[in-house]
Structures are given as structure tokens and as C-alpha cells.
Amino acid sequence: MPTQPRIAIIGAGPGGLTLARLLHVHGIAATVFEGERHTLERPQGGSLDLHEESGLLALDRAGLFHEFQRIARYEDQGERLLDKHGRVLLDHDEGFDESRPEVDRTALRAMLLESLPPDTVHWGRPVRDVRPREDGRWDLLFPDRKPERFDLVVGADGAWSRVRPHLSRYRPQYSGLTFVEFGIDDVDRRHPAVSRLVGHGKVGIEGDGKEIIAQRNGNAHIRGYAIFRVPVDWVANRFDLSSPREVRAGLLREFEGFSDDVLELLRASNDHFAVRAIHALPVGHHWANRRGLTLMGDAAHLMSPFGGEGVNAAMLDAAELAARLAGNPDWAEAVAGYEEHMFERVVEAAAGSADAAATQLSHDGLALTVARHRSHLTPQEPGVAHV
Secondary structure, X not given: OOOOOOEEEEOOOHHHHHHHHHHHHOOOOEEEEOOXXXXXXXXXXXXXXXXXXXXXXXXXXXXXXXXXXXXXXXXXXXXXXXXXXXXXXXXXXXXXXXXXXXXXXXHHHHHHHHOOOOOXXXXXXXXXXXXEOXXXXXXXXXXXXXXXXXXXXXXXXXXXXOOHHHOOOOOOEEEEEEEEEEEEOOHHHHOHHHHHHHOOEEEEEEEOOEEEEEEEOOOOOEEEEEEEEOOOOXXXXXXXXXXXXXXXXXXXXXXXXXXXXXXXXXXXXXXXXXEEEEEEOOOOOOOOOEOOEEEOOHHHHOOOOOOOOHHHHHHHHHHHHHHHHHHOOOHHHHHHHHHHHHHHHOHHHHHHHHHHHHHOOOOOHHHHHHHHHHHOOOOOOOOEEEO
């Protein structure tokens, strides 16, 4: 009778946790190693829209769709695009589209964690490297603990994966875009004008080769991004990142000439700023199969955030890998089949994301942004206004 492999999943993000849950549903044990010491050690990021054919499909297979309804935000799916003066260029109110509900990353992670056996996730266990053994298994190396041995190691450890170098020589490349992330708390009560500007969903304001995107999250929170096409070290050299007050003042200077209503997004921000240089792996990134190792999510196919495909692709990776491991007694063959299909599946999404990042904030960026948004809408679709 075939022996199930001893499986390690590196990274407790949505992809890694979805894989652990799906394997558990199939009666296959896995251990998740996460460098963070607990689930709330750092902010998990903004709102996600989960897609029917990928993220929602994975949750349905994991038996979590009913639980997901408790945290899903179907009402926050609108999208608007303004120019620097606050004039509306596009207004798309998706209403209650059941195929792409929003959800906060923190809530999604908590739901996935609650669905797992108690000892599945090992917190505070950063994996420093993986090392091949002569018997074909792999040792996980930790900074301050003895190595642990596994038959199959799944790198779900993000953009700067420690597992990827053992499969691929490629490293993520800087896209030319840098986001300065900010947040606005208790927006409905404390900043009602900002709340109305953002609306239900997200708003983008673009002009002079720069942009602000603000997105409604749960609990009356707005997460925003000031976006620049600049060298990778530009923000660090331009702003005093040790002083939130100076960062806020610097952003206001950079967006001088934008309408006062738009600038209120920056004035209302709390003191938590983060700089995010956007990187991506090349479209069509792949590797030669190596027994006992594989990748998923950003570790396998890191994309820019334009298009919202990253988390959805990771969760679909999890669904497909779990199904193959459960359906094939030869687990190594199952992993090879997963990789071959995944390489082909993600090309379209990665190419679209790369094209969007390349045209964002270009010399004709605003027109291209409007055209890109309009290409996803039909003329008969209700709630679409063009100015």
C-alpha cells in the first residue's frame, strides 16, 4: 500500500493555509511553518476580491463556503476612477456580484486557521533554507532549531521564497512602481467626506504621472496607496520614513495640485505607513521538476497587484495540488502533473498583470487606465458612467 509523504508547507498565507485545509479534508496530514510569531504580528494587507473560478472554488472544495459567507463583503465591490481635480472618469457600481465578493485578508486568514487541527501551524519557525538529503528527502533548516526532515516541501513563502532558489535561478524584478501604503481609521464617523469619496469599493485618482488608490476594508477602515513610477530607492531617499508626520507632509507635497477633497485622503491617514516596491517574476516562469520540492502562489508566479489575480491564483494552486495528491498514489507524479498544468494556467493572468503594470503611470497613463477599465465592461452594463 502506498505511503503518504510527510509534507511541509512553508508559509501561512492564504495559499499555504488553503492547501493545508484541503489536504486535511482529504485525510492527508501536513505541517505549516511560519516565521511570524502569531497571526496578528503584522498587518495582512488590504481587501481581496475572491473569484468564482479560483478563490471561491478552492473554499468550496475545502468545505468553507458557508463559513466564508459570514466574512464576505458583497456590498463593497464598486470601482471609480477620477482625475486629479476630482472629476469622475468612470463609475462602475457592481452591486452585489456573487462571483467576486470582497473579504479582508485578516478575516480570511483567521477563518482558514480555525478550520485546521490545532498543531498544524508552527508559529515563530522561519525556514532559513532547505537542504537535499541522499535518501531523496529534504531537511528544513531553522536559525535556532534542529533540522526537520520531509518527503515533500511546498514553498508557499512568497516573493522572496527560500525554496525557489533550489528550483529556479530567477529572482523577482522591480516593476518601476512603488506604493506608499497608508490607512484611515473609523472613516465613516471621523472623516465622512473621505468615506463618500471612496464609496463602496475603491477609488483611483490619477494625474501628473502619479496616483492614489483607496479601498474600503471592513470595520470602517480605508487602506490607501500613493503610487509612483520611480527608482526602487526613491522613496527612502526622499522621505524621512522614521517620522510619520514627515511622510504625510512629503506625500502632500508630491500630490500638490490635486483637489483638496483628494488630498484629504492623505491628511486623514493614521501614523502607519509602509513602502512597497512592486516586483514580479517573468511571465511564463517555470522550472524543471525536482523530486520533493514545489512552489505555489507568489513563490511560483509573483505578479503585480493590478488585476487582483495573485491570491486567487495561489488558492487555485492549492486546490489543484491537493486534488492531485489525493487522487494519485504516486505523490511525486502528482506534483509533476500539478506543475505542468500550473505553468500553463497562470500565463494569461501574469501577462495581463504585467501589461497593466507597464502602462500604469506612463506618459499617457490616465487614458490607458480608463481604456483598461472600460475593456472589462460592456456598454449595456448598468451603473457605468463615462465623463
